[in-house]
Amino acid sequence: MNVIETHNLVRKYGKTEAVHDLTISVPTGSVFALLGPNGAGKTTTIKVLMNLLTPTAGEARVLGVDSQKLGVNERRQIGYVSENQQLPLWMSVRQFLDYCRPWYPAWDRDLEKKLLGRFELPEERKLKHLSRGMLMKVALLSSLAYRPKLLILDEPFSGLDPFVRDEFVQGVLEVSEIGDWTVFISSHDIHEVEMLCDWVGILNAGRLQLAEPVEKLQARFRHIEVVLHEPIMPAVSPPEHWLCYEQAGSVIRFFEKDYSTGKTEVLCRERFPSAAVTAHPMSLREIFVALMRAQRVQNTEGAIK
């Protein structure tokens, strides 16, 4: 079963299309990272999922319910942390947790205490006197303590220093070990996300580039390096699944987005018969950058034509 599903989701701001025809499925138990550059439509997607915005077209379902009809029962099973959320800053950490607790019958006082200790939050300090990192940790704590089935994190690492980011990630991982839950996280801080996620979706200019398990993604992406004996231009143009193809002297580099050991080797031998070909595995960050670069090149070529 999928915790989140969208079908041909469209959201426009006036004439600007923030999300275009988005169809994704987030399976139960996964940690799904929605990656994309600034303005890709990640936050808009999450706002539609949380019924903070209405979709212009299409449908979004969360926990099996139309996002526009999310009720109390569903919200009790959803945790939401966003960099943009306005917390009641006049409250102290203690007051804030006291305020949140009655809304959730499944609130776990032990977990609350445990996370309070882990995050080293000063209970009596007012939220307005906390740093940004502390505030995010308070928000996370208030979203974890009732063990939600779905945790939605919208740009949680934005503006946090590396130490706090690490604490944040550790906090999420700790809870994820306790129960079967799903995390949907949007970010452009790929390094932190990489530690958490097992599924990834990449969004660019409102359009979904891909959505698949990280393992599968990393298996099919390779950074290929070809060293020619002589610096000559190959007569045949590269296939479409070779991204960011570039030649510098006798070295040719590109990203293979459809890598398989036999098939890629055959293609390389056909084009560069006597060259030395090496295939390097890619990190999520490298894949993301490769895709973004390829998209930019494609856009530039389209504009020239």
Next chain:
Amino acid sequence: MKMIWHLVKKDLRAIWPLWLAWLGFIAVRIPLLLYYLNSAGEKALALMSLVCACALLADSLLVVSLVRSLVHEDALAGDKSFWVTRPITGVQLLVAKLASSLLVCVVSPLVLLLPTWFWFGFDEVEIGHVLTYHCLVNSGLVAVALLFAVVTRRGSSFWLVLLSSVVAVVILAIASSNWLIIDASRHARLAIVYAGLAVVLFGVVQQFIKRRTWIAQGSLGVGALITALLLPHWPGTREESPRGKLINQPLTITWNGVGAYFAKKEPKSSLPDYVKGRLEIALPKEYSRVDLQLLKGEWCDLKGNIDQADWVDPQGSPEEQSPTSSSVFQKVGQDVYICNALVSLSANWLWNKDQPWTHTGFSGRFRIRFIQTVTVADLKPIAGANARTGSFVTRLINVKSYKNAVKIAWIEAKAAGSSEGKTSVLDSTKAKVTERHNSWFSSAPLLWIRLEHHDSVFSSRGQEAGENKAGSRMVDDPTDLFAGGETHENLGELGWYFTTRVDQIVGYNDYDLKTDHIAIYKDGLP
């Protein structure tokens, strides 16, 4: 319900500094009132009015600010509020916000005001009146603030939208009163008003439940537009309100005049009261007196007057009804009296010698003022009358004012003493009221009355006991009144007691004085 209370408690904690400041402001007003009540001099009176006006303005702004803070604590506009992503329903929030607004802005001040009102000496009915006033006014402010708070997210945008809407409504209302002619019936206009209110209400409720801010803003805009356009044509205006209808109901005015008899070339000076007649006015029961005032006469100037002695007050006590004129006020229907007034019309003759003499009539316009006389018995001063300044403050609750057209006819001032539960009136007189101010203080409408020649009211009795000031004696202590030889040994307490009679001008209408009604005939009556 438990969760609503949870929300209310949170809201109250959020705004308590402002709330406390407001209650403090109300608390400060009470001793301030007492200070002015016991202050002498006109400066105090002027200051009292100024303070009342400022207090009313500050009060309104504070109430609006409180409601704004309460609503913006969980803002409905925008998508960044904390509550939106939590298991809180719009209905819960709506009920919680209404409850906390009413609790803070309507109920909580009563803790301070109720004891004050009791101390003022208000009875149960008056407490009921002033409670209703307070609740209506503050609930109205809450409603207005709520409307604007639900469509904004921050204080700056709230005040901007509120002020610009007020300005826009005023401008549109002025334009509407000058250029818009609404020919619809009262029912149709009322239907539009109710429809506008329903649209606004729908906008607010859906904002809580669905948070479609543009719909709420549109609803508010439609409501404001309807208000602005219909405000000058409000169905409740004097002419169309139930009271206005009473005023406007056709009166039967007939003239049984006797024409003056004079010759064509008779000199002007020899035209004294040349016409006398009886004016019959069917007068609704509610009005016990009418005044006749001739506004304009064409062809000639007319002066008409009604001998006040010929008027009776059917609602007054038997002593107030003149035995000689009781016949002129006859009840002819359930609510209608016929007043047969003897009217003398004298002419300031603007003679046109070329006018034909036969069947020439006057024309003109006269005004009838309907006067309701209300006698407020035992109108007691709130904090004791100040004999030195001849003024006192009392409450103006039972007087039904209509468009503030209230005038105090006279005050009956009594010097009295009480002993063993019995009050003996030692002296009384009627004193003319020279000044009166309506003040809204401590959420209660008060009346500040100043008496003319108060110092001379009892001068004849007290002359021997004290010093004279400008020919009349200033009475500081009512016991002085009896220093002229009368004994008051058995009287425990002495004090001033006031009763007053309030004349209320309810409204007036102008009527054409047509030829059909008054006619002068050359040769006497045909």
